[in-house]
């Protein structure tokens with residue numbers, strides 16, 4: 001049995017686009033479930049960009065606020081008390097487009113996701129293309145490349 005208070009878990013230093021990101025998985029010692037508590041200030045997002053996990057389903061429970069999820073079915077607003085689920089392979093990104101803060105729990109299973117792809121703009125291809133992230137060790141850097149033309153579209157220090 002593990003019990004924690006969410007507010008006792010610190011937001012680790014990272015380049016997360018979210019103001020508050022409290023990782024609960026480690027604190028609860030979950031084996032098969034990733035759990036993250038998020039707070040988004042106006043304009044912030046749950047993730048780096050529009051993406052999909054081939055090896056993980058994701059559920060977002062919205063506790064407060066009203067984020068808008070970009071989905072393959074168009075934009076979907078999710079209000080407090082509502083829950084949205086994405087199957088493995090579905091593109092999504094939730095963003096707070098309101099003036100109020102968003103509070104939410106993100107659940108992902110299985111816990112570790114390694115097969116992530118982004119659908120984002122490539123200046124070389126002049127359109128959104130599938131792009132795969134790669135993480136280099138020392139220095140730890142996230143490199144994102146266009147799968148169509150190989151152009152490096154972003155590089156983020158982790």
Ligand SMILES: [Zn+2]
Pocket residue numbers: 122123124125126129146147148149150151
């Ligand atoms: Zn390209």
